[in-house]
Amino acid sequence: MTTDLSPAENLRTTLYDTHVAAGARMVPFGGWDMPVQYQGTIAEVEAVRQAAGIFDVSHMGRLNIGGPNAAGLLDTLLTGSASDLRVGRARYCFICNERGGVIDDTIFYRLSDDEFLLIPNAGNRAAVALWFDRQLAQHYDGRGVQITDRTMATGLIAVQGPQAAGIVDGLLEDFSPGARLARNPGRQPQPSLLRPYTWGRGHIDGRRIFIGRTGYTGEDGFELAVQSSDAAHIWERLTQAGATPCGLGARDVLRLEAGLPLHGHELADTITPIEAGLSRFVRRDGGFNGADVLDHQRVYGTPRQLVGLTMPGRSAPRADYDVLADGEVVGTVSSGSYSPTLERCIAMAFVDAAYSEPGTALQVDIRGRAADVTTTELPFYRRAG
Amino acid sequence: MNPDDRKYTREHEWVVSEAGADTVLVGITHYAQDQLGDVVYVELPAVGDAVGYLAKMGEIESVKAVSDLFSPITGQVTEVNARLAQEPELVNNDPFGDGWMLRVSMSDPAELDSLLDAASYEEYIGQL
Missing domain, CATH: 3.30.1360.120 (Probable tRNA modification gtpase trme; domain 1)
Known part of the structure; x- marks a missing residue:
């Protein structure tokens, strides 16, 4: 071993x-x-x-973002509206770069009119804080927003x-x-x-x-x-x-199992939320980084799409394995595992849009062996009620 | 914790001679199963296949990862633990017993001398 x-x-x-x-x-x-x-x-x-x-x-991460310009700054940085979010509520959305790629996915909470708590991923905390500082300098001359890292x-x-x-x-x-x-x-x-x-x-x-x-x-x-x-x-x-x-x-x-993305796998600075099938977390009125690209992709589609894959058995497709159609590579697994809840193997993969229809028969190259898989809608598991 | 009736590889396989027979049993150690986490699938050679000293003999999958398995000795597989197909968790629950993987007819018993004994293996994993 x-x-x-x-x-x-x-x-x-x-x-x-x-x-x-x-x-x-x-x-x-x-x-x-x-x-x-x-x-x-x-x-x-x-x-x-x-x-x-x-x-x-x-x-x-736990980033407190406060000040009179906090909602305005977040509106330009997040695909979900901060100024529309009522105090007491939280929202899931993305921090995108100018190409629509995802710097991070995040949940942010509105604590008061001018105070938010934003949760970046562990590995992205520094990148997010730096990005916010730069954008603050660009949009508000560095004024009216206080970013406090409360993680430690x-x-x-x-x-x-x-x-x-x-x-x-x-x-x-x-x-x-x-x-x-x-x-x-x-x-x-x-x-x-x-x-x-x-x-x-x-x-x-x-x-x-x-x-x-x-x-x-x-x-x-x-x-x-x-x-x-x-x-x-x-x-x-x-x-x-x-x-x-x-x-x-x-x-x-x-x-x-719940079909939720993990940054670094289903989301990355080279992957857009539209490709990952998460357009419902991208607001349609624009005004944020990457909005033009994402609007275009929403209307005209993307060359690749995130799909679910299922297969019987216990030997799982893993991240970075090739997805095949008739022996040709048509995609890449982003995450995969044996699912104890469903008692079969499940994976998420980016595939050429032509193969993204649910029910499409494909293969995954599992260390040299072409294993049959079927595309399926996400999530794999949904709780009752 | 590691039984002293058998020998060990640095890749965390064990091999034990069977009394009154010229065959050995092969499996992975407690340390290995603990590092892997819940084992869900074991891919092993078939009866009659040859295995080579410290050569890859199969793969083991846990929920999180895939790892190669290496044979501690050269020989021919005479039996595969059929229970592992339906109960791979035996590798976690009883790695030195019911979780055994292969029964092998050895071609060169002298190979056993080059493997670690229990004390040396324990010292080895203590440094990892």
């Missing part, structure tokens, strides 16, 4: 010691040492699909799965939503009453928690931002309440 163990100087989240003490296996990811698994990826995937899992996602001062814990709402409700001693709750007929406000892509604040054991109803697994759930010094305590309370600690291995399988 060949193992690749490359030593590297990586950052550690505030939960690093918690992971090591719990026997997690640590691997480098995006410049951080992160747990890839605790007990085992398959069991962790099942815990999230059937009950609840928790993930340390503190490696992702805070921890971020995702609680995901059908039991996530019950667990978080049970632990919160008080809760106030960031915006008026839609359905709250005389009931005590609770995190479970938050709609998807909204946020609130509360306390667990007197420690302040920011709660977004967001996630990356295809299940219901929350992401909890806490002070760094509180993260280990909150993590322990969540595990005591029945949530299973999960690693990046499970997170990657869960997001792939």
Whole structure:
């Protein structure tokens, strides 16, 4: 067996010691040492699909973007509108370059009229902060926006799965939503009453928690931002309440089953959101970097398209494997894995648009063997209800 | 943790001689399965195939990765652990026992002398 163990100087989240003490296996990811698994990826995937899992996602960035020009700056940088987003809500969208390529995908929360919290990917935090600084200088003479990197001062814990709402409700001693709750007929406000892509604040054991109803697994759930010094305590309370600690291995399988893109695979600075089939997160009124390219692609299509691939068996298509039609290369796998939930292999791939119709029979070159696959619509897995 | 009745490769395979027979069993170590994570698929040679000393003999896939498997010895495959096709998790749950992979008829038993014993293997993985 060949193992690749490359030593590297990586950052550690505030939960690093918690992971090591719990026997997690640590691997480098995006410049951080992160747990890839605790007990085992398959069991962790099942815990999230059937009950609840928790993930340390503190490696992702927390950028506070505030000031009178904050919404205006974000409008020029993001494919989703910041000025239209109401306080209390969150939005998923892209940070594009002038060619429509994706510098990063992100969720941002509107905290108040002139304050936003933006979550870049771990490996892109520096690139995003630099890009924002440059754009601020270009558009507003560097004035009216304050960007504060809160990544090292805070921890971020995702609680995901059908039991996530019950667990978080049970632990919160008080809760106030960031915006008026839609359905709250005389009931005590609770995190479970938050709609998807909204946020609130509360306390667990007197420690302040920011709660977004967001996630990356295809299940219901929350992401909890806490002070760094509180993260280990909150993590322990969540595990005591029945949530299973999960690693990046499970997170990657869960997001792939749910058809969610991972930057560096389905998104990159050379891949546009239109090619990745994510035009619903690109606003149509323009005015942001890359809008012209994306508008054109939306109307006229793109030479390649992201598709889902499925195949029976357990030997999976992996990233960078060739996709074939009649022996000719017509695409490349971007992510692939055995899916424990669906008990077959699944992959996402960019293929020539002519082969992107769902139900197209193609092959993947799995280390010299042409394996039959079928294109399918995304996601592979959608939760009931 | 690593049984001292067998020999080990630096690629994390083990080989153990069977009492009263001139065959050996081959598998991967606890350390290897722990590094791989959940094993979902094992591709092995067929009965009758030749395997070579420290030459590639197959592939093992976990949820996250594919790795090559190397034969610790030269010989001919006399049996493949058929249970692994349906229960690849045996490699995780019992790597030194029910998770064995191949039974091989050795052509050169002297090759065993060049492999690591349990103590040397433990020292080796301690440095990884």
